[in-house]
Amino acid sequence: MTPLPLAALAQPAPSDRPVRVVVPLAAGSTVDAVARAIAPGLGRATGHPIVVENVVGAGGIPGTTQVVKAARDGLTLGMISSNHVINPGIYKSIPYDTLRDITPIAVLATVPLVLVVNPKLPVKNVAELLAYAKAHPGTLNYGSAGNGSTLHLAGELMIAETGIDMRHVPYRGTGPLVTDLMGGQVQLGFVSISQVAPQIKAGGLRALALSTPTRSPALPDVPTMAQAGAPRYSFDAWIALVGPAGLPKATVDGYAAAVKTAMDSPEARAAIAGQGLMVLDKGPDTAPAFFQSELAKHQALVKQSGATLD
Incomplete structure (x- = not known):
């Protein structure tokens, strides 16, 4: 397979340099299982070794902080979940902006x-x-x-x-x-x-x-x-791949294409079935609007619940 063009970066990255995928949740979680399932296919599609790393704590904030503060070279990505749009309402402060400080690449799956x-x-x-x-x-x-x-x-x-x-x-x-x-x-x-x-x-x-x-x-x-019996009820938890803000469009498009390939791999299909997930096909063109709508919906629910963690 010819690797997809991820090297159209500010500083082109040699193909032997690994891509770090930060999972801000514990090993064994649904998000972690999906990240590890698509890693082999993502590696084959990009030509880069993929290293999945769990950085846990505080609802995913420490791990996501590492992603948003990473260099814009395409070598650090994050596999995040619905917590990303919940946290602004339940923590008094977080060290990044939920929307402005990320580059959405793909919303991979919903978690029924x-x-x-x-x-x-x-x-x-x-x-x-x-x-x-x-x-x-x-x-x-x-x-x-x-x-x-x-x-x-x-x-x-x-x-x-x-x-x-x-x-x-x-x-x-x-x-x-x-x-x-x-x-x-x-x-x-x-x-x-x-x-x-x-x-x-x-x-x-x-x-x-x-x-x-x-x-x-x-x-x-x-x-x-x-x-x-609850005709207006609809609630989706979800999993998405993001990078730091400002990733070059060529890099984002390359990763979006690589994710589609990886999601069709035997490893990913088995993980999706085993976790009871349903695949979503939201790429860089539609993912930003999805994040905005999910932030608004979840913040309204957080306000209704009165939940707070600090």
Whole structure:
């Protein structure tokens, strides 16, 4: 394969220099899994070795800071998630501008969330859940992976769209949340499909609906929230590839083409299926507008939730 033209940079980079892809989340996360799955294909397409590096902490801010402060030589990129547009509302200050200090390259995939309930809750679908919540206001607890997390905001959107009254219970990560969902300490929550598919299959949790506008092949029998009784509900978590602000257009276009090639690799297809993701095809022409709209939507939800982390 002929490498794509990434060397049209301010200072052309030798092809033996590695490209560093910073993942501002923990190893083993969905974002990390996608980054590592596309790395081989990205390397083949660009002719550069690809090194995935996890820089964790503070909702992804330290890792993203390294990306936005990197040289504009195309050798440092970031694989970010919806946290990027949530953080400005839940932290008093962050050391970069969410929109101005990045160059969007591609929005790779959306992460469908599934609304699950403890099977002891006497509801079998969203309509029954809404009826139960309205008959028992303030008695339902919904869990999340933490204040201001995508799982928290997915629940807040449900409250906003349906008018029900639920209490939020934040956990320190998805693992403890799933444990307490199965134990009945919290009755419901939105969780990524990959985190609860085994529990759903085994009957430990009941799946009611998906957060996304379309159904997922990973759970083909589970309707969307819109189909199940909340017609205006739509919430997508997502994964995107970005660079520091000011990347040359030739570099951005080269990476966008390389990502498309890499996403079609066997490694990427397997990771996408395994994580229950759905591919998005938003390149450098449409990604900036997507980021702007997602920032506005998530900031409104953060304000409604009152979430803050410092």
